[in-house]
Amino acid sequence: MRHDFLDRYSRLDSPIHRLPPAVKLVSALALVLAVVLLPPSRPVLLAAVAVVLLVVAGLSRIPWPALLWRVILLEPFVLGVAILALFQPGGWRLFLILVARSTLCLLTMVLLSNTTPFADLLRVLKAWRMPALLVTTLSLMYRYLFVLVDEAQRMQRARASRTFTPRRRRAWRAMATVVSQLFIRSSERAERIYAAMCARGWR
Amino acid sequence: MHIPDGFLDTKTAVAAGALAVAGMGLALRQARAHLPPRRVPLLGLAAAFVFAAQMINFPVAGGTSGHLIGAVLAAVLLGPSAAVIVISAVLIVQCLMFADGGISALGANIFNMAVLGGVGGWAIYHLVSRAVKGLFGRVLAAAFAAWCSTVIASVACAGELASSHTVRFSVVLPAMAGIHMLIGVGEALITALVLVAIARARPELLQPDEATEPRRSYGAVVAYGGLIALGLALFVSPLASRWPDGLERAAEALGFKAKAAAPILPAPIPEYEVPGIHWSALGTAIAGAVGTIVAFVMAWLLARVLVPNTRREDTASPPGGR
Amino acid sequence: MSAAIEVRDLRFRYGEGTEALRGVSFSIAEGECVGLIGPNGAGKSTLLLHLNGLLPESLKGEGSVFVDGSPVTADTLHEVRRKVGLLFQDANDQLFCPTVFEDVAFGPQQLGLSEAEIRERVTQALARAGIPGFEARAPHHLSVGEKRRVCLAGVLACDPSILVLDEPSSSLDPRGRRELKELLRQIPITKLIATHDLELVVELCSRVIVLDEGSVVAQGPTVEVLSDEELMLRHNLEKPHALRHLHPH
Numbered sequence: 001m002r003h004d005f006l007d008r009y010s011r012l013d014s015p016i017h018r019l020p021p022a023v024k025l026v027s028a029l030a031l032v033l034a035v036v037l038l039p040p041s042r043p044v045l046l047a048a049v050a051v052v053l054l055v056v057a058g059l060s061r062i063p064w065p066a067l068l069w070r071v072i073l074l075e076p077f078v079l080g081v082a083i084l085a086l087f088q089p090g091g092w093r094l095f096l097i098l099v100a101r102s103t104l105c106l107l108t109m110v111l112l113s114n115t116t117p118f119a120d121l122l123r124v125l126k127a128w129r130m131p132a133l134l135v136t137t138l139s140l141m142y143r144y145l146f147v148l149v150d151e152a153q154r155m156q157r158a159r160a161s162r163t164f165t166p167r168r169r170r171a172w173r174a175m176a177t178v179v180s181q182l183f184i185r186s187s188e189r190a191e192r193i194y195a196a197m198c199a200r201g202w203r
Numbered sequence: 204m205h206i207p208d209g210f211l212d213t214k215t216a217v218a219a220g221a222l223a224v225a226g227m228g229l230a231l232r233q234a235r236a237h238l239p240p241r242r243v244p245l246l247g248l249a250a251a252f253v254f255a256a257q258m259i260n261f262p263v264a265g266g267t268s269g270h271l272i273g274a275v276l277a278a279v280l281l282g283p284s285a286a287v288i289v290i291s292a293v294l295i296v297q298c299l300m301f302a303d304g305g306i307s308a309l310g311a312n313i314f315n316m317a318v319l320g321g322v323g324g325w326a327i328y329h330l331v332s333r334a335v336k337g338l339f340g341r342v343l344a345a346a347f348a349a350w351c352s353t354v355i356a357s358v359a360c361a362g363e364l365a366s367s368h369t370v371r372f373s374v375v376l377p378a379m380a381g382i383h384m385l386i387g388v389g390e391a392l393i394t395a396l397v398l399v400a401i402a403r404a405r406p407e408l409l410q411p412d413e414a415t416e417p418r419r420s421y422g423a424v425v426a427y428g429g430l431i432a433l434g435l436a437l438f439v440s441p442l443a444s445r446w447p448d449g450l451e452r453a454a455e456a457l458g459f460k461a462k463a464a465a466p467i468l469p470a471p472i473p474e475y476e477v478p479g480i481h482w483s484a485l486g487t488a489i490a491g492a493v494g495t496i497v498a499f500v501m502a503w504l505l506a507r508v509l510v511p512n513t514r515r516e517d518t519a520s521p522p523g524g525r
Numbered sequence: 526m527s528a529a530i531e532v533r534d535l536r537f538r539y540g541e542g543t544e545a546l547r548g549v550s551f552s553i554a555e556g557e558c559v560g561l562i563g564p565n566g567a568g569k570s571t572l573l574l575h576l577n578g579l580l581p582e583s584l585k586g587e588g589s590v591f592v593d594g595s596p597v598t599a600d601t602l603h604e605v606r607r608k609v610g611l612l613f614q615d616a617n618d619q620l621f622c623p624t625v626f627e628d629v630a631f632g633p634q635q636l637g638l639s640e641a642e643i644r645e646r647v648t649q650a651l652a653r654a655g656i657p658g659f660e661a662r663a664p665h666h667l668s669v670g671e672k673r674r675v676c677l678a679g680v681l682a683c684d685p686s687i688l689v690l691d692e693p694s695s696s697l698d699p700r701g702r703r704e705l706k707e708l709l710r711q712i713p714i715t716k717l718i719a720t721h722d723l724e725l726v727v728e729l730c731s732r733v734i735v736l737d738e739g740s741v742v743a744q745g746p747t748v749e750v751l752s753d754e755e756l757m758l759r760h761n762l763e764k765p766h767a768l769r770h771l772h773p774h
Contacts, residue, residue, distance in 0.1 A: 177400050
């Protein structure tokens with residue numbers, strides 16, 4: 001379970017952080033596309049991209065262990081699918097190329113998300129004419145993500161402090177209660193937010 | 204089921220992306236037309252809810268745990284179009300903020316989980332809950348739909364990976380579908396438990412149609428159906444290996460294939476066969492059918508356990524003639 | 526000169542439930558700072574919602590609410606909401622944008638102001654709320670007190686003439702409470718403060734309205750009403766400590 005989704009590093013100060021968010025988003029996209037479209041017969045190009053990413057990472061002043069950890073967390077998903085590629089002639093080569101490319105893209109996106117506050121990315125998407133309803137949804141989701149995860153954790157803790165036997169069936173029922181309460185509270189909170197939006201003149 | 208970057212080739216990513224954009228566009232149009240303003244914040248909150256709910260560990264065995272995906276839960280509680288928007292938002296945030304799911308694969312992920320999983324799952328829910336009345340019917344429908352949507356999404360995912368020539372269909376389909384048939388059980392169980400809990404605490408929240416989608420137009424139904432059918436045809440058609448791969452043909456026609464990443468393996472790929480295992484379209488179809496029937500029976504039993512006979516005619520039953 | 530707020534015989538019922546407000550009447554003059562107190566469930570929050578026309582059913586209901594002399598109706602809603610700045614009890618519900626700047630700018634944006642004006646308003650509002658320079662901060666990193674201030678700034682940015690606050694000092698630590706008190710003292714506009722914090726009422730409000738079970742059971746000068754121990758206890762309140770040691774001058 002990933003706990004650390006706070007924008008801990010996205011508000012540091014570094015040459016990379018100071019770049020305009022649109023530039024970072026476009027660059028990240030370009031890098032990912034470049035990696036994905038590169039002919040696999042020239043691994044040298046992949047190495048070049050890797051060097052670029054490492055330079056960016058260095059400039060960004062994000063602590064290396066944190067960066068590494070984030071990439072490692074996501075590797076299992078890459079490996080899980082890539083393993084299936086082994087079951088065919090030439091599988092090993094394919095496997096390695098898949099893992100290399102995917103990991104580079106992972107690093108790119110990890111760098112992007114850790115040098116750019118999500119609110120900034122959202123503003124860019126809005127400028128790029130993303131539909132208003134989707135922008136509002138993303139905006140509210142981001143704002144209340146931490147609030148809800150917090151609530152969920154508090155409920156889990158409260159439940160745990162009143163659980164004396166590790167009965168799995170009861171545990172599932174209790175967790176379902178937590179999830180259902182989370183929805184109910186979210187639903188009620190949405191009503192209050194609507195009122196708050198109207199109170200400040202929302203049209 | 205989030206596909207990372209680098210596993211899909213250009214034609215597949217673009218095709219899936221187009222389907223995703225079409226699906227989201229349709230959902231946004233429906234929402235703009237039918238969603239009352241007071242429900243707009245609910246979309247954002249529901250997206251945060253799905254995300255938070257996905258982080259809750261449901262212990263399975265020996266340290267492993269299950270997690271909710273939530274597409275069908277969202278669809279039951281909010282309606283299909285709202286569910287598409289909500290799940291898409293979750294996937295976008297997961298991609299941009301956590302690098303969970305590749306950005307070049309975002310289209311595919313959105314199509315699989317939000318459109319196929321959300322709308323497809325909702326359709327199954329709608330049909331079953333119409334046939335079987337009461338809270339019992341709804342729980343049965345939701346559990347079954349949750350299982351189906353998980354499996355269907357994984358099949359589409361497998362199809363996309365195979366269509367990209369990244370992995371062989373004969374390997375990826377049984378692997379993904381097989382695993383997700385198991386994951387689907389957890390999804391069905393959690394979805395059912397949560398729905399029952401909500402029904403007990405606030406039954407009025409289980410009437411989404413009036414609130415979020417008061418007038419469902421047939422145009423929208425047809426459009427969604429068309430999108431889903433197209434997607435399945437494009438990505439799962441290799442299953443019937445006698446049919447030409449429609450997407451390949453289109454890609455060739457549009458000049459994509461030549462410009463895309465040079466195939467890693469020499470084309471054409473020899474017939475889908477894993478040494479030692481004789482795989483056939485018929486065998487897969489039978490396995491799928493058996494799995495589905497078993498899932499339905501299990502969903503029935505689950506609903507029976509959660510909604511005992513005395514509560515069959517519950518207050519949470521849908522108003523007559525939905 | 527018409528009163529800033531006037532409420533005449535306001536009645537309200539939630540759906541088929543019990544009456545939340547049973548004929549409430551009072552008026553608040555311009556520049557006054559009035560406290561609204563009463564036990565839980567008295568109807569304070571419901572009453573406050575009426576001051577922004579946030580209960581759709583209320584607009585057809587009985588009794589009326591007047592702001593600056595004009596009634597609160599479906600047509601006047603937007604003007605009323607601009608004039609009457611409502612601060613909700615839970616700052617988390619009211620602070621709904623991803624950054625402080627965007628949240629404080631929300632009101633001015635809805636008013637259709639230009640980019641430059643919006644920026645100006647935000648800067649001023651944040652300064653008035655005592656948190657200059659908070660523009661780029663993210664809400665989930667703020668403390669309760671800071672969130673409250675952001676909400677206050679967000680309301681002030683709309684340039685209201687009346688401020689209505691629902692439990693502004695709840696969850697604040699003593700220092701936060703003191704700072705809030707100072708802040709409110711420095712904002713000279715008409716204020717209505719619904720609160721359980723009786724000490725705050727003594728310190729800030731010249732007049733007090735006591736609400737219980739949907740009716741006004743007492744209103745008058747703060748010291749007079751709050752010193753009436755019997756009245757206080759009868760309505761699940763108590764005589765605040767600040768008044769226990771008052772010596773007649």
